[in-house]
Amino acid sequence: MSNPHHEKLITPERLAFFSDAVIAITITLDIKVPKVETASALISALAGQWTNYLSFVISFLITGVAWMNHHRMFTYIRKTNNTLLVLNTLFLMWLALIPFVTGLMAEYLAKPAASVGAFVYGMTLTIVGVFFNLIWIYLSRNPGLLLPKVDMREIRFMKRQYSIGFIFYVLATALSLLNASISVGLYILLIIYSAFSFKD
Amino acid sequence: MSNPHHEKLITPERLAFFSDAVIAITITLDIKVPKVETASALISALAGQWTNYLSFVISFLITGVAWMNHHRMFTYIRKTNNTLLVLNTLFLMWLALIPFVTGLMAEYLAKPAASVGAFVYGMTLTIVGVFFNLIWIYLSRNPGLLLPKVDMREIRFMKRQYSIGFIFYVLATALSLLNASISVGLYILLIIYSAFSFKD
Amino acid sequence: MSNPHHEKLITPERLAFFSDAVIAITITLDIKVPKVETASALISALAGQWTNYLSFVISFLITGVAWMNHHRMFTYIRKTNNTLLVLNTLFLMWLALIPFVTGLMAEYLAKPAASVGAFVYGMTLTIVGVFFNLIWIYLSRNPGLLLPKVDMREIRFMKRQYSIGFIFYVLATALSLLNASISVGLYILLIIYSAFSFKD
């Protein structure tokens, strides 16, 4: 029943935990069950929902990558402060938009307004990336918040990786105005790149 | 597999954790994807949902502030008791209404019944604030529940900050009956104030 | 990155944590925002949803009580086993029905079929109570699962309290067939009783 150490602000652990819970909730699937009569009509209806499955897979895996990066970042943090809390809250707020923009992209991916859906989706990911990079830049300029033994090669590796991810988002968002499929292709490339780029 | 220390009631850690999970769930977004034909119609439809985005942003950030304050409060708690559990449950219950009242405010913010939605929203926040302040008042009158080394300047700082937040809610709720936009403006001011008022 | 102690089964901590997450999700509110034109129509529509608010409050607080009892029970557990895991899973499964049966009771509380909704609601709570009591009975018959220093007065106090809660559920369920309002009244009594019966 006792709380052994008195801590004046929120610990990195607590912040990571709360972020985890919010991230876990954002990666739920929301696809409507089609209401048809025959088996063949059901197969067609399910196949017709391919934009929903594709959008879900992209969003789940991009959010998974974001979670891994967020967690890795938190392993370097010794203590939190007000600015860090505010930046993290803004990062989570934009991340919480993902179910909505995923549904939007899915709804229009095979329709004339595909570019609008893909652009809004890309913009949301880009802004998530902006806040993620802002947290990282803030931390690297405030080494007092980081653990003393942080390896600078790791920091540089992460900086480079996060920038590449961010450039992907900006590019995919810009190209969505030309063609939504190109931006979807770039998201898939980003996910494959991320899956192989983590150092063990 | 072993539970090293036998604790008769719920620890502050557990209570904070459960509260975190409930709070994380309350800050999810629930906006319907518009169903239209053309790209320009989609842009108009998305723009027409601005009251939903604004309400989401306000609710997410106010809940974020509530989470930070709740966590800070728990860093002062040494042990829990029955009254604290009951007050915290009532605090969470009113907080769990936020998705509903956010949807209500969003639906009517640009319609004739805007004041009704904004008033119900403000009342909910006010009651959340009442229970938050009741927890704090109860704790400050039962120092046996607090950690021994608690800094009284911190306590006074928090008391002042929580009261200012509460006055904002009461004011915003009262003014919503005159004009819903004024109360929305006050919520935005409260969020900006909160973002800068945390001590590092 | 290391996992210091090798544990063959799930720890009481982990089981409590997973249960917490499931319980937190079951106490969310799902009330539809009314779609009307004028302010007075909105006030009437909101007032007309009173059965939803009442059902939400009852479910939130009963689930809150269940959470507190579940947590208190887990403070006595030294280790878990297969039977305990199965009983806890069945307890959570019935608890996960609460949002559905709450919506059902709310929909019909002011309608001719009120007794059906209240009976299904009461039956669900009763079965939740059956599994809760089964866990407790199983634990008290397998002291090897409990911590060595468990105070038998505490155990008896909890046994008595859990039985009283269970009798309330059975009674409320049976009386719902006569009159739904009586069973709602009993739930409110149970909540008030629970709020005052925890030992600090």
Add this chain to the structure above:
Amino acid sequence: MSNPHHEKLITPERLAFFSDAVIAITITLDIKVPKVETASALISALAGQWTNYLSFVISFLITGVAWMNHHRMFTYIRKTNNTLLVLNTLFLMWLALIPFVTGLMAEYLAKPAASVGAFVYGMTLTIVGVFFNLIWIYLSRNPGLLLPKVDMREIRFMKRQYSIGFIFYVLATALSLLNASISVGLYILLIIYSAFSFKD
């Protein structure tokens, strides 16, 4: 406020925790409250939803079994690496499809297209099982990731049990094409088998 040990990647604990939160969210119930007039019509309508209840029970218990196995597996892990994170993310992604495929099976179980719903449901469980077994195979081929004192009899017991579960899924999926009821029967058998097969 301090983070005592610097860890370069995500700890098994953190990964287990995040997985817990995602799993907890996937086992929520989503059944519509029927809208009818009389008590007898409500009883009929509720009885008519039996496919929803059956599908919910199967999904809740299968997910519960998956959670227990996932947790048991994590008690053997000493550290994580990139491949493990990717495999776990893909496992969770397919698990996150369960609410959708449960709704699909429930909607069509008593209709002509029952086989389609049951096949899609079985395929999803089978792929969840594929990734679960891939994680286990990867771990057993990379003993550096496991704790040093791991008992090889336990490992063999788990391998056998996971394979049996997987064969059940493949069989149920294949047989769903002949008759959806047979596959439902096999899921129930699998759950009963799992409930009794855990070693204490």
